[in-house]
Amino acid sequence: MTFSTLRALHAVIGAAIDDIELVYRERSDAQGSTLEYPSLDEPYYHHAAQHTPEEELAEELKADPAVAAATKRIVAACSQLSTTVNKPWFGLMEDMLWAQFSSAIRFLEAANIVEILREAGPNGLHVQEILRLVLELRTNSKTATPTDTVPLTPAHLSHILRLLATGHYLREVKPDVFTNNRPSSYIDSGKTVSQLREAPEKKYNDTNGIAAYVGVAGDESLKFMTTLVEWALPEKRRGTDTNFDYRAPPPAGGHDRSASTDSDSEGAVVTPRYVAPFHVAFNTQLNLFAWYELPENEGRLARFGHAMVGTRQCESKDEILRGFSWEDLPRGSVLVDVGGGIGAQAVVVANAHPHIRVVVEDRAQVVAGAREAWGPQYAHLFESGRMSWRVYDFFEAWPPLLLPGLGTVDAPDVFLLRGVLHDWTDENCKRQLLIGDMLLQHACADAAAYDTADGSAATFPFVTRDSPLLPNLGVANILGYITDLMMMDMFDAKERTVAEMTALTQSTGWKIIEVRRTPGAIWGYTTAVPV
Numbered sequence: 001m002t003f004s005t006l007r008a009l010h011a012v013i014g015a016a017i018d019d020i021e022l023v024y025r026e027r028s029d030a031q032g033s034t035l036e037y038p039s040l041d042e043p044y045y046h047h048a049a050q051h052t053p054e055e056e057l058a059e060e061l062k063a064d065p066a067v068a069a070a071t072k073r074i075v076a077a078c079s080q081l082s083t084t085v086n087k088p089w090f091g092l093m094e095d096m097l098w099a100q101f102s103s104a105i106r107f108l109e110a111a112n113i114v115e116i117l118r119e120a121g122p123n124g125l126h127v128q129e130i131l132r133l134v135l136e137l138r139t140n141s142k143t144a145t146p147t148d149t150v151p152l153t154p155a156h157l158s159h160i161l162r163l164l165a166t167g168h169y170l171r172e173v174k175p176d177v178f179t180n181n182r183p184s185s186y187i188d189s190g191k192t193v194s195q196l197r198e199a200p201e202k203k204y205n206d207t208n209g210i211a212a213y214v215g216v217a218g219d220e221s222l223k224f225m226t227t228l229v230e231w232a233l234p235e236k237r238r239g240t241d242t243n244f245d246y247r248a249p250p251p252a253g254g255h256d257r258s259a260s261t262d263s264d265s266e267g268a269v270v271t272p273r274y275v276a277p278f279h280v281a282f283n284t285q286l287n288l289f290a291w292y293e294l295p296e297n298e299g300r301l302a303r304f305g306h307a308m309v310g311t312r313q314c315e316s317k318d319e320i321l322r323g324f325s326w327e328d329l330p331r332g333s334v335l336v337d338v339g340g341g342i343g344a345q346a347v348v349v350a351n352a353h354p355h356i357r358v359v360v361e362d363r364a365q366v367v368a369g370a371r372e373a374w375g376p377q378y379a380h381l382f383e384s385g386r387m388s389w390r391v392y393d394f395f396e397a398w399p400p401l402l403l404p405g406l407g408t409v410d411a412p413d414v415f416l417l418r419g420v421l422h423d424w425t426d427e428n429c430k431r432q433l434l435i436g437d438m439l440l441q442h443a444c445a446d447a448a449a450y451d452t453a454d455g456s457a458a459t460f461p462f463v464t465r466d467s468p469l470l471p472n473l474g475v476a477n478i479l480g481y482i483t484d485l486m487m488m489d490m491f492d493a494k495e496r497t498v499a500e501m502t503a504l505t506q507s508t509g510w511k512i513i514e515v516r517r518t519p520g521a522i523w524g525y526t527t528a529v530p531v
């Protein structure tokens, strides 16, 4: 049984490579030039313009639906195969200690090493020189400590970078000399070293947001992820809990349940109840968004806005344009992007559909910094009024909009909630309309469900009955399930299963009429209409 499963997993990998090669070969024939699958060793800088047409096409083909589906099967099968055969101690400890790797990636980003190595070129740079440049780049940073107090040495650097090279981020070209490879180049902000020196606070402006997301994931997220147990199964503590700041007032509006305490019969034991692991980790009663607005979190707030641009990577390219029939909306239609942040997704719609007026709504501090988070590339949208922002607390009744040329808008044509519902409990979500988020699938499927599965991954299960893979494609989709727990960590909220999303919409007077997603993916755009 096990050998046949191992062989079946191996066959899945082989067949998927065949599928990918076929797409590249057919395109090569059509092009009259050979397209290779992009190499792990070769950096690919998204912000740079010096790629050959072949390199660009080879990169683009990774998003081809057949290639993307085959890729998911390879990732799922490789993970299942290695979990089956790996010595349990190694597998277990690697999983338990992987935060160390995450922390090293965050270091790579925070120290601007990707940008330094891009400018150094393919021969790489010795750690001594990397360190010199890392320290030099801190000169204009408002929050950096003086160079002579920095504990980092070339030896530290070589150990951190070697861990990354061993896990396929970076390449050690010769001892202590490192260069970028494809995964590390993916984190490139595109800024020159001199731009980073001149204005470090503008690193994420006008970028694809990937570097910003690495910053968020490796900083605040990594910290609150570690306090799941302390939140879920708190221990009694004697006396006053010195780790908890009872002075912090709950935010106005009462959207956040504040932490409270229980006393035992003698009144001596204090058990603080925190809303979510985030509150334990950062010792606060404020919800994440209010916490971001504290003066000491100024840089984190700005970075979070840019990181939302990075979350576009959860989707296939410009999926939001295919997630809804925008072209069917009449001229002058209004899209309101509720909790839209700096407008990371709205800007894509506004740019592609001039017939739609787009209004992004968010908290005051987010709206205040939104316009300047963008460089000149979308200035025409803002100047023409095709896209604008307004301050709106989505727990209040929706006030009519006044739009130049359109007058008063009592109800927009579409409310977009992207990456918003997953921040809130069902109770909170019931106060508002919803569209769009992850749609989690179970990690098992009924035998009957497989009757309709044809391997196209168009419906769940994503694989046929005879496949050795999990019906939700296992680790190939695990980012969605990790994000689900992150929502629990931040807000005691969640990504929803299809059944949970259906129940929520029904209970709030909305009916799901359509779910659009890339086959085999759990990210989905869900359209609901009033019942």
Ligand SMILES: C[S@@+](CC[C@H](N)C(=O)[O-])C[C@H]1O[C@@H](n2cnc3c(N)ncnc32)[C@H](O)[C@@H]1O
Pocket: 289, 308, 309, 338, 339, 340, 341, 342, 343, 344, 345, 361, 362, 363, 366, 392, 393, 394, 395, 417, 418, 419, 420, 423
């Ligand atoms: C996870 S982000 C998603 C941003 C955006 N929809 C996207 O997909 O890029 C959630 C957003 O909700 C906003 N938000 C949180 N509470 C809010 C409230 N009460 N009223 C309006 N916006 C709020 C946050 O400031 C943040 O920009």
